[in-house]
Amino acid sequence: MLNFKGMRFPIDVILVCIRWYVAYPLSYRHLEEIMEKRGVSVDHSSINRWAIRFLPLIEKLSRKHKRPVGGSWRMDETYIKVKGVWKYLYRAVDKQGKTIDFLLTAKRDMAAAKRFFDKAMRENGVPNKVAMDKSCANKAAIDAVNADRDVPIVVRQVKYLNNIVEQDHRAIKRVTRPMLNFKSFRGAGCVLAGVELMHMIRKGQFTIDGADATSFADQFYALAAQVRPV
Missing domain, CATH: 3.30.420.10 (Ribonuclease H-like superfamily/Ribonuclease H)
Structure with a gap:
């Protein structure tokens, strides 16, 4: 299970930041500036840690909702x-x-x-x-x-x-080009899991209730919601 306990920021802030990072061609510093303009002061290094910690877990646990592929x-x-x-x-x-x-x-x-x-x-x-x-x-x-x-x-x-x-x-x-090179192999693998997840969401590859009438963002949050602590 994904564990958000002990995090200084609300879950919704964390999920917004990591979704934006893997959905759009942005750097961590871009996100730091965007969040600052929205009244949330978060360091780019914190967003980096969230991405590495949570994205591969969300992608892994979302696989049970993935539609079958062709042969x-x-x-x-x-x-x-x-x-x-x-x-x-x-x-x-x-x-x-x-x-x-x-x-x-x-x-x-x-x-x-x-x-x-x-x-x-x-x-x-x-x-x-x-x-x-x-x-x-x-x-x-x-x-x-x-x-x-x-x-x-x-x-x-x-x-x-x-x-x-x-x-x-x-x-x-x-999406990865503006990330200005990954600093570690592990970090690259974690972020790419999130990039691939968002790409699959855009291609309609997940069975999510009401997906046809749901935005890509809400589909990401719906997949992430399954791993939130009760």
């Missing part, structure tokens, strides 16, 4: 800079563009790709087929998965099929 996956990786060094964000979407899963890794190799596939399949089931680029590491990872299966996953290394996931990367990069 045809498009998988690719993009670059995320952490402490001035490029790291790798593995992502997959189905043919409808719905986010399947994501994983930040320090390296871009077969082991990293295999960890991504293991995580994605554990959370979303096994796909019928996977489209990817010509990466040898990614192909080796899915071959390793297939080695333990009676019915292998069909692999299609056709570049144009991956256009949908490459376009989907842009929504994530648009």
